[in-house]
Amino acid sequence: MLLGYSLSPFGHDPDAWRQARDGRLLGFDALLGQVAAAEAAGFDFVLLSDRLGLRSSDDLSSVAVPFEPTLFASALATRASRIGIIAAASTVQHEPYNLARRFASLDLISKGRAGWLVVTDDSDAGRESEYVDVVTALWDSFEDDAFLYDKTAGRFFDPSKMHVAHHKGPYFSVRGPLNVNRSPQGRPLVAHLLGDSNKALAARTGDLLLLQAETADGLVTAAAHAVKAVEAAGRSRRGIRLLANIVPIIVSGSQGTDDASGFPGYDQAIRIAGTTGEITDQLLELAAAAGLDGFTIFPPTLEMGQRFISEIAPELRQRGMTGPNAGTTLRDRLGLARWVHPSGLGEEILR
Amino acid sequence: MSRPQMKLGAFLMAGGHHIAAWRHPDAHAQAGSDIDHFIQLARIAERGKFDMIFIEDAAAIRERNPDLASQAARSTAFEPLSLLAAIAVNTSHIGLVATASTSYTEPYGLARSFAALDQLSGGRAGWNLVTSASELEAENFASSGLRPHSERYERAEEFADAALALWDSVEEGAYLPPDGKAFADRSKLHPVHRHRKHFAVDGILESQRSPQGRPIMVQAGASDVGKDLAARTADVVFAASQTKAEAQAYYADVKARLAKYGRGHDDLKVMPGISPIIGATEDEAKAKYRALQDLIPDAVGVALLASYLSIQDLSAYPLDGPLPEMPQTNLIQSRQQLIVDLGKREGLSIRELARHFAGARGHWQVVGTPSQVADAMEERFLDSAADGFNVMAPLFPSGLEDFVTLVVPELRRRGLFRKEYEGRTLRENLGVASPNKG
Numbered sequence: 001m002l003l004g005y006s007l008s009p010f011g012h013d014p015d016a017w018r019q020a021r022d023g024r025l026l027g028f029d030a031l032l033g034q035v036a037a038a039e040a041a042g043f044d045f046v047l048l049s050d051r052l053g054l055r056s057s058d059d060l061s062s063v064a065v066p067f068e069p070t071l072f073a074s075a076l077a078t079r080a081s082r083i084g085i086i087a088a089a090s091t092v093q094h095e096p097y098n099l100a101r102r103f104a105s106l107d108l109i110s111k112g113r114a115g116w117l118v119v120t121d122d123s124d125a126g127r128e129s130e131y132v133d134v135v136t137a138l139w140d141s142f143e144d145d146a147f148l149y150d151k152t153a154g155r156f157f158d159p160s161k162m163h164v165a166h167h168k169g170p171y172f173s174v175r176g177p178l179n180v181n182r183s184p185q186g187r188p189l190v191a192h193l194l195g196d197s198n199k200a201l202a203a204r205t206g207d208l209l210l211l212q213a214e215t216a217d218g219l220v221t222a223a224a225h226a227v228k229a230v231e232a233a234g235r236s237r238r239g240i241r242l243l244a245n246i247v248p249i250i251v252s253g254s255q256g257t258d259d260a261s262g263f264p265g266y267d268q269a270i271r272i273a274g275t276t277g278e279i280t281d282q283l284l285e286l287a288a289a290a291g292l293d294g295f296t297i298f299p300p301t302l303e304m305g306q307r308f309i310s311e312i313a314p315e316l317r318q319r320g321m322t323g324p325n326a327g328t329t330l331r332d333r334l335g336l337a338r339w340v341h342p343s344g345l346g347e348e349i350l351r
Numbered sequence: 352m353s354r355p356q357m358k359l360g361a362f363l364m365a366g367g368h369h370i371a372a373w374r375h376p377d378a379h380a381q382a383g384s385d386i387d388h389f390i391q392l393a394r395i396a397e398r399g400k401f402d403m404i405f406i407e408d409a410a411a412i413r414e415r416n417p418d419l420a421s422q423a424a425r426s427t428a429f430e431p432l433s434l435l436a437a438i439a440v441n442t443s444h445i446g447l448v449a450t451a452s453t454s455y456t457e458p459y460g461l462a463r464s465f466a467a468l469d470q471l472s473g474g475r476a477g478w479n480l481v482t483s484a485s486e487l488e489a490e491n492f493a494s495s496g497l498r499p500h501s502e503r504y505e506r507a508e509e510f511a512d513a514a515l516a517l518w519d520s521v522e523e524g525a526y527l528p529p530d531g532k533a534f535a536d537r538s539k540l541h542p543v544h545r546h547r548k549h550f551a552v553d554g555i556l557e558s559q560r561s562p563q564g565r566p567i568m569v570q571a572g573a574s575d576v577g578k579d580l581a582a583r584t585a586d587v588v589f590a591a592s593q594t595k596a597e598a599q600a601y602y603a604d605v606k607a608r609l610a611k612y613g614r615g616h617d618d619l620k621v622m623p624g625i626s627p628i629i630g631a632t633e634d635e636a637k638a639k640y641r642a643l644q645d646l647i648p649d650a651v652g653v654a655l656l657a658s659y660l661s662i663q664d665l666s667a668y669p670l671d672g673p674l675p676e677m678p679q680t681n682l683i684q685s686r687q688q689l690i691v692d693l694g695k696r697e698g699l700s701i702r703e704l705a706r707h708f709a710g711a712r713g714h715w716q717v718v719g720t721p722s723q724v725a726d727a728m729e730e731r732f733l734d735s736a737a738d739g740f741n742v743m744a745p746l747f748p749s750g751l752e753d754f755v756t757l758v759v760p761e762l763r764r765r766g767l768f769r770k771e772y773e774g775r776t777l778r779e780n781l782g783v784a785s786p787n788k789g
Contacts, residue, residue, distance in 0.1 A: 017534050023527050026559065028440060028471055060526055060557055062534045067558070068467035074436040075471045078386065093460045097410060097491040098430075105433035109386045142427075149373075149380035154648055156373065156380075156424050159417035175490035179412045181384040181427045 001287060001321040002243060002294030002334060003313070004086070004210075005038040006047040007031060008063045011301035012247065012269075017062045020302055026066045028075060034305065035080050041313040042322055044333045045084030047210075047296055048073055050119065070102045077110035084330035086115035086191050086208070091131045097174055100138040103188045104180035112184030112329030115191050115208065122197040127171045132190070132205045134174050137165045139187035141177035143341045163343070185329045186339025193245075194226055203229035207336055210296055211244045213270055216286060219244055223290035241293045241334050244286065245269035247300050248279055250307045269298045276311040280319065283312075293334075354766040357732050358587075358620050358739025358781060359759075360403045360448070361396035363389065365424055367746035368626060370655060370709040371646035373424035375746055382747065383428055386437055392747055393438045396445055399755030400769050402780050403446030403477060404438070405569075405589075405741055406431040410455050411487040419654050432464050439472035446777030448477035448569050448587075454503055455483060455492045458513035458550055465566045466518065466558035474562030474776035477587070478514075479569040480580075482507045484661075504576040506549045511568070511584045513552045516543045518565035519786065520555040563776035564785040573601070573686070582608035582619065586783045589741050590623040591686060591713045593693060598623055598715070598736035618784055620738040623731075624714035627724045628745055629753045636718045643745055644706055652705035659708060660687055670702040686713055714743055721757035728758075729767060 009025045010016040024030055035046050048069040065072055069087040076085055087106070089099055099116075107114040116135075120128040146161035165176035192202035193210045202209055209226050213219040223244075227237050247269045272282050283295060299305030316322045327333035365383035366373040373380050382388045393404050408431045414420040431449035439447055447468060451461055461478075469476035482503040483489075489497040498506070525539035545552045570581040571589040581588045588605060592598035602621050609619055628643075630636030649670065657665040660677065668675055674694045690713065694704050710716060717727045731737045744750025762768040773780050 017527070018531070021527055021531060026526065032440075060521075060535065060559065067470055068463045071432055071436040071464060071467040071471065074433040075440040078390070078437045078441055093457075093463075095455060095492055098456065101410070101430040102433055105430040108384050108429065109433060109437045147381075151374045151376075151378070151380060154371075154374055154422050154646075154651075156426060157421045159421040162417055162421070164417075173490075173493055175411075175487070177412055179409070179427050180430065 001283075001316060002241060003043045003316075003322065004045045004047050004243060004294070004296035005035075005043045005305070006049055006245070006296055006298045007034060007065055008049070008299075009066055010062055011304065012063050012298040013300040014063055016301045025302075028067075028072075031065065031072075032076065032079055034302070035076060035083065037306070037309050039080050039083040041309040042317065042325070043083060043313070044294075044325065045086050045115065045330060046076070046080075047117065048085070048087045049117070050088035050090070070106065073114065074106050074109050077106065077113065084113045084115060084189070084333055085110055086117050086189065086330075088117040088119050090119040090121070091128055092121050096131050096134040096172055097138065097178070100135045100178050101180055103135075104139060104178060104183055107183040107185055107188045108181060112331075114183075114185070115189035115330055117191045117193065117210075118198075118201075118205075120198050120201070122195075125197070125201065128198070129201050129204075130169045130171045132201060134165070134167050134169075134172050136187060136190070136205065137167060138174070138176055138178040139183060140341055141165070142182045143343055144182060144186065147181060161343075183339075185331045186341065189330050189334070189336075194222065199225070199229050200233070202226075203235070204233040206240060207331070208241045208243065208334065211242060211290075211292075213244070215270065216289065219270055219286060220290045223292060227291070239336070241336065242291070243294045243296050244290065244292050245298055246283070246295050247271045247298050248304055248308050248312065249273040249300065250279060250304060250311060251275060276315055279312055280315045283316070284319075284321065355732075356769055357728070357762060357767045358622055359399075359401045359768065360405045360622055360739070360741040361392070361401050361751060362405045362407070362624065362741045362743045363392050363747065364407070364743075365428065365747070367750060368712065368743040369643045369745040370423065370425075370651060370712070371643060371648075372746050374646045375643065377749060378746060380424070383424055386429075386434070388747070389429070389434060390438055390441045392751060393442050393445060395748060395751050395755055397442050399759045400772055401445055401742075402739070403448050403777060405448045405479065406434060406450060407479075408450035408452070408481070409485060409488060410452060410483065411485060411491050413485070413487070413658070414654060415487060416654070419651060422648060422651050432468060435468055435476075436471055439468060439475065442472075444475070444772045444775065444780070446475045446477055446567065446780065447472055448479055448567065450479040450481055452481050452483040452488070453507040453510040454498065455488060458510050458517065458552055459556075461510075462514040462517040462556055463558060465514075466556055466561060469561045469563065469566050470559060474778070476561075477567035477569050477777055479571065479589070480507060480511060480585075481571065500574065501576070504574075504580065508580060509547050509549045511580065513543070513545055513550050515565065515584070516545060517552065517556040518561060521558060521560045523560045526559060563778040567777050567781065567783070578605050578608060581605060582614070583612045585619060586778075586781060587620045587622055590621060591689065591715075592623050592736070593689065593713075593715055595731055595734065595736055597689075598731055599734065602736050617782070620781060620783065622739045622741050623737050624711075624743050625728065625740045626711035626714050626716040626743045626745060627750070627754060627758065628716070628718040629721055629724055629750070629757055631720065633719050633723065636720065640710075640718045644710060647706055647709045649702060649705070652709040653701060655709050655712075656690070656701070656705040659690055659713065665701060668701055671700045673698075674701060674704065689713060710745070711743065721761050724758050725761040725765065728762070729765060732767065
């Protein structure tokens with residue numbers, strides 16, 4: 001079972017800051033502390049969400065990371081050495097060339113642990129689709145063995161293994177090539193938070209699909225639709241990873257789940273309340289019923305995050321659902337193959 | 352310390368500033384994609400108590416011809432802000448200055464990115480504002496081609512004002528106020544509403560207030576409008592000057608512009624580039640220089656010279672003849688003039704000019720012993736040609752290591768450079784005014 005940890009300074013409950021009113025929690029060291037704990041507990045990736053996404057807003061969010069996520073990811077990559085790092089970035093806030101550079105740089109800095117959570121503007125599917133294609137084409141600017149570093153011949157790379165995209169589409173005009181070395185993963189992982197408006201794009205371009213539903217039945221349906229969309233895009237279910245977003249609400253044995261009622265619902269995640277054993281059972285049942293590869297947890301409070309790490313993660317390990325992961329890159333960890341450069345398949349780099 | 356204090360920046364670049372640095376036997380050829388290499392360089396500079404490290408940028412490959420591009424290590428690099436974010440959490444005092452273009456980014460995204468670097472570093476971020484003059488960059492962002500020089504600066508002026516306004520949209524202590532009623536204290540948030548010709552900006556910056564008030568502004572503009580923009584908005588200017596007279600003229604010109612924006616002489620630090628090649632003896636330094644120059648392929652040197660001159664091709668002219676006459680272009684006019692002047696003044700051939708510029712890329716080159724290098728710096732510092740220098744080591748890490756272990760102690764003996772950092776933020780160490788205090 002794969003596990004992701006969605007990072008926030010106080011917890012994902014909009015009122016969580018009231019219980020932990022400490023400005024230091026907005027700082028890098030406290031956030032790194034959370035990530036280090038998740039890494040030690042065997043989590044496969046940390047998700048850096050960005051409430052901002054599409055527009056500037058009226059104040060800092062108490063539930064999203066307090067820094068621009070792609071740069072926060074770069075900083076984190078040098079201080080946490082194993083966990084994957086998936087940063088949200090909007091297709092509206094960055095030009096495709098600039099965004100491609102950020103993530104290609106992050107993949108080098110993290111030594112192959114970078115992922116991009118694509119945040120789209122739902123108003124124009126054609127633009128979003130073209131945007132992702134331009135970014136991924138730029139990531140294929142150099143073949144895997146393009147860089148020679150041949151001092152004697154004075155040849156830094158083999159020019160025949162450089163690909164200039166020369167993209168001219170309805171929305172973007174981008175010459176290329178990307179001026180960053182080839183990614184350690186071939187290219188960074190692409191993740192989507194699955195919704196109605198981005199389903200086709202997510203199914204066509206995503207390596208990791210994050211499902212959001214409010215009920216178990218809703219989750220089973222959403223997973224079935226996602227698989228159908230992936231297959232309709234001509235891809236195999238085995239080539240992607242499907243994870244559900246969950247809000248864990250852990251109660252002690254004597255409390256009963258009534259104590260969980262203080263936590264409101266979330267539209268991006270399903271609430272799972274109970275004791276350690278009950279939650280673990282529910283995760284296993286949900287994974288089996290919906291055919292999931294794992295879960296991304298959205299701790300409502302820092303305490304719930306800590307309890308998931310110290311109680312449920314060990315329980316999952318004990319039941320053999322998680323274990324040591326030898327993968328060094330994020331794709332390795334998720335059991336996905338390294339991205340193969342299209343030249344190896346005899347394809348043009350921009351479809 | 353009664354003497355005025357010199358400011359020092361370390362201009363970092365993969366294997367070194369010399370165009371052929373990566374081919375040197377001592378060079379780490381993969382330095383440009385090795386984050387640990389850059390963290391090591393930043394720590395060496397921090398050990399030497401440098402004010403800042405500096406990263407240049409181009410949002411494109413720098414050479415259109417694939418064969419020439421494939422011979423230059425500068426063809427690929429880390430995106431500067433990503434690189435400095437990683438360095439920020441592995442250093443404690445040194446300033447972090449990244450180049451970013453006003454032509455190919457938007458004010459909100461850029462202001463937010465530098466705010467993030469400032470938060471991650473505890474107030475050590477700086478933005479080197481450039482308008483980007485290359486056609487190759489333009490082609491990565493639109494089909495309309497490069498904007499004319501005047502329009503680029505008009506956009507840059509508006510961009511800089513929007514970024515400054517966004518950084519000032521959040522006051523100190525705007526979040527988690529002591530009364531505990533709401534997450535944000537709205538009286539400390541000042542949404543920006545600016546609708547101008549190039550940009551519409553609405554809202555506040557999604558960040559806490561910068562620990563140094565706001566990030567340090569850096570520029571290198573040498574055209575008339577560029578110098579005015581610097582005098583109005585910048586804390587530091589970089590400059591490429593070959594001779595002392597050129598450096599003094601530039602220094603006097605920029606400083607003279609400060610008064611009309613209500614700023615004092617010391618509110619803007621002028622830091623020209625210096626390319627030092629250091630040897631225990633003068634002969635050793637010269638031998639180091641020759642060994643590097645011999646590694647420059649003529650085709651690469653001449654192509655680089657052509658790109659500085661903004662002309663398509665120089666290969667039609669005899670290598671051992673003079674530069675052809677050429678019209679002033681829309682591009683980086685100041686650097687073009689500098690090259691033409693040098694060629695005429697010293698009667699240099701295309702090959703000689705190409706090697707000269709390929710080596711230090713238009714900056715001031717000093718080849719000598721640590722005390723000779725310190726002499727040269729001291730002279731320009733005391734004679735109103737510079738407030739400090741942006742040090743461009745030909746080879747990394749050795750050139751920077753040499754500077755820190757040999758030249759920095761020499762500058763300290765002369766009372767010209769700090770022994771300890773004055774503060775924790777870049778603004779404190781540079782000694783420039785904080786926007787909080789007007």
